[in-house]
Amino acid sequence: MKLTLYRGIRNYHQNKTYGTGLWFSTSKNVARSYSSNIITKTVDSDNVKIIDCKGLSWKRINTDELARKYKDFDIIVFKNVVDAGPKYVNFLNELKPFENEKQGDYLKRNYTADTVVVNNNDLIKEDYFPY
Numbered sequence: 001m002k003l004t005l006y007r008g009i010r011n012y013h014q015n016k017t018y019g020t021g022l023w024f025s026t027s028k029n030v031a032r033s034y035s036s037n038i039i040t041k042t043v044d045s046d047n048v049k050i051i052d053c054k055g056l057s058w059k060r061i062n063t064d065e066l067a068r069k070y071k072d073f074d075i076i077v078f079k080n081v082v083d084a085g086p087k088y089v090n091f092l093n094e095l096k097p098f099e100n101e102k103q104g105d106y107l108k109r110n111y112t113a114d115t116v117v118v119n120n121n122d123l124i125k126e127d128y129f130p131y
Contacts (some may be wrong), residue, residue: 008034018065027113034085045074053081074120
């Protein structure tokens with residue numbers, strides 16, 4: 001499976017996700033909700049675990065636990081997951097998008113993508129892993 005991935009770089013410490021691989025999104029918009037400093041990587045592997053999240057928020061799925069459980073896969077793809085990062089609050093203040101729609105509808109429309117965990121550092125050719 002070949003994927004083009006985006007990551008908003010805040011720092012290289014992943015305290016909450018320690019013990020998992022490096023997290024990316026298939027959406028620039030989702031990556032930008034973590035940082036305006038975006039890196040792009042293309043990865044390709046046949047050793048892939050796909051988990052369909054059916055449009056649920058990452059908070060309701062326990063993606064960290066699943067990433068630890070399936071750490072032997074090169075890539076874990078959480079399909080159709082809603083993931084708005086910490087910069088999302090700043091976007092709300094700037095855009096004020098909720099005058100005519102519910103917050104959940106806005107989140108699903110603008111922050112649903114595939115969240116991807118890369119466990120095999122050789123696929124990204126750089127030493128970003130915090131462990």
